[in-house]
Amino acid sequence: MIELLGAWAPLLPVLFVALGGLGLMLVDALVKDKAELAMGTFVVLSLGAGLALGLWNEPVTAASTELFGGWVAADRLSLFLDVAICGGAALAALLGGGYLREHQLERGEFYVLVVFSAFGGMMLGRSSDVLTLFVALETLSLGVYGLVAFRRTSPRAAEGALKYFLLGSFASAILLYGSALLYGATGHTDFVGIAASIEAGDAETRLTILAMALMVVGLAFKVSAVPFHMWTPDAYEGAVTPATTFMAVVVKTAAFGVLLRVLFVVFGDDMLSAPSTGWPRVLGALAAITMLGGNLAAIVQRNVKRMLAYSSIAHAGYILVGIAAAASGPADAGWSETALSSVLYYLLAYTVSNVLAFGSLILAGSHGKEAVSYEDLAGLGRRHPAVALPFVLGILSLMGFPPTAGFFAKYYVLSAAMQMGTGMLWLVLVAVLSSAVGAYYYLRVLVFLFMKQPEPGAVVAVPMRSLYVVSALVLSGYFVLRMGLAPNAYLEFALEAARTFG
């Protein structure tokens, strides 16, 4: 198969997922009842992740080539992102299988949108031209707008979707404006051509800097960094919880992947990426306000889903610390591979931890009795310990408590930043302080689970029963513990992907 496709082999995962999506669409249209689309989606996406892993050691991908004359990258970074995106989307589809049936929202569109959005994310991860980037970003986003609005009768869903759609279109336009300026400045649309033109000094510097600012703003919106995060809590709260999970893990992973590529390939020029005067400093500031803003706003939330939305903003801040650190080394040392791999490791750990936390929230509620506020969770640990257990694990991992995936993710990012010397010290301090703040609202979930009892006469959330949700929790829980107890294999995986930027 790989010989037959030749140089196109690195596209195998993404082609497979696209075909799988078309197949699922036909199944949804032709099979009237009892179509196990959740299972089908899970199989398609996990096979996509499996194909990406299978291609890992093929010479075509290890060599970091490009296809179609520079439109699409074929390297290990894109395969790494494939694994994270497909894995996250597959787990979100499993959660959907349980949640949608329980809440009587089961419609095939959900799974088809998940697969096609994941396809857009995979293309985004391998885009090496501003046009591919834009089309892939829209493919990813359009599906997600639909997913947010999935609960059609809910005004909150409509509000979240409309906010996300309007602000998202605005961000896309800003990104496109940046790309257009970049093309005007350099005469190229492919990443390598733009970088070569900047390196050679052919580009008008002021235009390039403006273009860079616009593109970073556009992508900062997609990763929901403060101050471009306003849509996040509303969209996360209004969406059905499996769609929220999908947004938190897949959209963020894909956007961070392409942000890495844009910063380190397109704007990797010595002048633009100088630690004191270039984008690392800007990203450092962005990281600081994102961590502080996300964590502080999460404290005052009464709704657990909103709290998790702000927590996802805070996590974007920690990831940005790693990105800023990767370019903050001495001038002649190049990118820090340790910092880059810590960012990628963080994306994996963040994916599984979030699936675990959102999945447990889904499992804790049932039809008409969805778990929404902290009070809904009161005493759940006593009444249903089996439901509380994955919740505890997910929350501890998001908090960064050992021995979970989240602990090592934070540890690697912060130690990579520490290695960069005193210039990054303030950022590490902000990260540690805001994590301490974050512990408050994470622990609050545990307090409600185990130490509180529901008010007499209050409506209590009754856990649902679903093999789908349970299997998603078992899978993500396994990886949370595995990455926390034996992180080396995953770190090595991330390191090999980070060498793409060599």
Added chain:
Amino acid sequence: MFEVYFPVFLMLAIAVAVPCLLFTLASTLGTKNPTPEKMLPYESGSASTGAQHLRLSVKFYLTAILFVVFDIEAVFLYPWAAQFRELGWAGLVEMVLFLLVLGVTLVYAWKKGALEWER
């Protein structure tokens, strides 16, 4: 830099100035004699039949979207047909794949009942 774009700015200035001028002239020089009929919303000359905030059926939207999909298909087909010989087998394969994807969407729209007006 500026010299190159001077015609564009001139064009922009004229485009803004002309309508401003015309509206100012019309409002200052024209005579005003409003009657109830004149103040009604214009509906092609026929008498007004009610509020203009009608709820349109979502079916119109579906039809319009389907039209756009197949319209774009034609947009892609024409240049391909004109360059058929130059593009060769690779072009044929790409176009067949594209049509295949569109075919799947057609089957989907059909089976989901998007093509039925009365339901």
